[in-house]
Amino acid sequence: MSKPALVLLDVAVWLGVHVTIGLCAHRWPLQSLLREKWVTRIRAWEDDGRVWQRVARVRSWKRRLPEAGAAFAGGFDKSSIGGRSVQALERYAAETRRAELSHWVVMAAAPFFALWNPWYAAVAMLVYGVAVNVPCIISQRYNRARILRLLRRRAAASPPASPASPASE
Numbered sequence: 001m002s003k004p005a006l007v008l009l010d011v012a013v014w015l016g017v018h019v020t021i022g023l024c025a026h027r028w029p030l031q032s033l034l035r036e037k038w039v040t041r042i043r044a045w046e047d048d049g050r051v052w053q054r055v056a057r058v059r060s061w062k063r064r065l066p067e068a069g070a071a072f073a074g075g076f077d078k079s080s081i082g083g084r085s086v087q088a089l090e091r092y093a094a095e096t097r098r099a100e101l102s103h104w105v106v107m108a109a110a111p112f113f114a115l116w117n118p119w120y121a122a123v124a125m126l127v128y129g130v131a132v133n134v135p136c137i138i139s140q141r142y143n144r145a146r147i148l149r150l151l152r153r154r155a156a157a158s159p160p161a162s163p164a165s166p167a168s169e
Helices: 005-028 044-058 085-107 110-115 118-158
Strands: none
Touching: 005 085, 005 118, 044 118, 085 110, 085 118, 110 118
16 A cells, blocks of 8 residues: 555544544443543542643643534533533533543554554554543543542532431321
8 A cells, every 4th residue: 555545544544533432432321421430530649630730731731622522412512611510510520531531442543553554654653642642631630630629629518418307296
């Protein structure tokens, strides 16, 4: 296969991977995203997301990343939280999990490009997969850690629900 044809094939496959995984992620039930998974759980070393600002200066570039959450009908645009209620914050956190998981899956497709590319092009495809997806993963983890920290503060500040008064006899 000629080099131009190989480049076109790689571009088409990457586009197909991004769209297919995005569509599949869009269809994941929201209920399945309301709790942390092993992959998406914020780790102690992330210091509630602060590590991403210290190491990668995420606040300086995260707004430049493309936002495709609403690319499909009924999707969720993560460029704004959508409210300050607990439900809005939990929904936002869930949508960051959806986005993070989809970027992990897209990045995992990179090694398959070695099936039809020469070694140097396969390495370039791996570099592309990491370069395109890792910033998005960092941004999602940073944003979610901040939201979860806010939810924890709110829960700590809220008085516990009082038990129902005993029924009069």
